[in-house]
Amino acid sequence: MELARPLAAExxxxxxxxxxxxxxxxxxxxxxxxxxxxxxxxVEWLEEGKLYRFARHDTAVLALLRYATALGIDHREARRxxxxxxxxPTRRPVGRWIAAGAAVAVVVAAAVVxxxxxxxxxxxxxxxxxxxxxxxxKYSVDVLNGSGDINYTRQVASRVGSFGYRIQHVTKxxxxxxxxxxxxxxPGGATAAQRLAGQIGCGSxxxxxxxxxxxxxxxxxxxxxxxx
Numbered sequence: 001m002e003l004a005r006p007l008a009a010e011x012x013x014x015x016x017x018x019x020x021x022x023x024x025x026x027x028x029x030x031x032x033x034x035x036x037x038x039x040x041x042x043v044e045w046l047e048e049g050k051l052y053r054f055a056r057h058d059t060a061v062l063a064l065l066r067y068a069t070a071l072g073i074d075h076r077e078a079r080r081x082x083x084x085x086x087x088x089p090t091r092r093p094v095g096r097w098i099a100a101g102a103a104v105a106v107v108v109a110a111a112v113v114x115x116x117x118x119x120x121x122x123x124x125x126x127x128x129x130x131x132x133x134x135x136x137x138k139y140s141v142d143v144l145n146g147s148g149d150i151n152y153t154r155q156v157a158s159r160v161g162s163f164g165y166r167i168q169h170v171t172k173x174x175x176x177x178x179x180x181x182x183x184x185x186x187p188g189g190a191t192a193a194q195r196l197a198g199q200i201g202c203g204s205x206x207x208x209x210x211x212x213x214x215x216x217x218x219x220x221x222x223x224x225x226x227x228x
Contacts, residue, residue, distance in 0.1 A: 017081045019047045021071050036070035038063055049154050052143075052161030052170070060158075133192055136164035139215045141196070143170045146178030146220040153221045156181065156200065160219060163199050173220050180222040182206055188214030 015023075022032050029047075033040045045053040046060075046067050054060035079085070143157040157170045183205040185193035193205035196217055208218060 016047050016049065018067070018071070021073065021077070021081075022047070025071060027071075032067070032070065036063075036066045038067060043067065049151065049158070050170075051158035052154070052167045054161070056164070057158075057162030060162075133195055134215070136196075137166055139165055139192055139196075139217055140168045141165045142168050142216070142218045144173035144218060144220045145171065146173040146176060146181075147223045148176040149221075149224060152224040156219060156221045159200055160196070163196075165196070165217075168216075178220050178222045180226040182220055182222070184208045184218040184220065186211030186213050186216055189217060193217055 022029075025032075027035070029040050029043050033043045036043070038046075042054075042063055045051065046064055051057070051060040051064075054063060073081075141160055143153060143160060145153040147153075154170060157167055161167050181200070181202055183193045183197040183200075183202055184207070185205055186208050190205065190207070192215070196219070197203065197205045200219070
């Protein structure tokens with residue numbers, strides 16, 4: 001069974017909120033990158049939601065924090081982008097508006113950390129299993145779009161990358177009718193696949209037909225509404 005096809009053009013995605021805010025401020029990617037002390041390609045990763053491109057999840061959080069601060073996102077903008085009610089502006093001392101601008105960076109960082117997930121205080125089965133395996137960065141992971149939703153696929157790839165796995169490819173699966181997200185493994189990789197499945201909240205992993213690399217995993221992403 002062929003699980004991955006050569007890279008092909010994905011449907012055009014809607015302009016991201018960060019891109020819209022940058023354009024409202026009449027900034028090019030290069031100008032925004034200079035303000036945030038980032039590389040232009042890192043700005044593109046943030047605007048396209050490709051947080052898995054960063055080497056570590058905390059690096060991605062800090063980059064997003066710097067970028068939000070450089071764009072000067074205020075409290076009302078942060079609420080609007082989050083879908084929260086925006087109250088009419090009231091007269092406040094200038095100092096409070098400055099404090100609000102600084103506080104939004106904390107809100108953004110907290111939202112990203114929440115999205116990644118941190119687990120409970122007691123060791124989970126996945127964490128106990130991880131202690132017996134090589135570290136995640138010893139494994140490569142292909143994340144395949146199995147539902148037609150490339151944005152959700154990228155979110156899952158970012159989550160996988162946040163655990164330290166090396167993301168090799170984010171591309172299309174051989175079809176778009178997978179009912180739910182699942183982790184697949186090559187011979188010898190069942191235990192590692194079970195660890196990853198536990199980390200992202202999916203059920204039992206499944207074997208890949210053929211292959212011989214126990215340190216290669218494949219995540220086929222189903223619909224966002226489906227449970228693993």
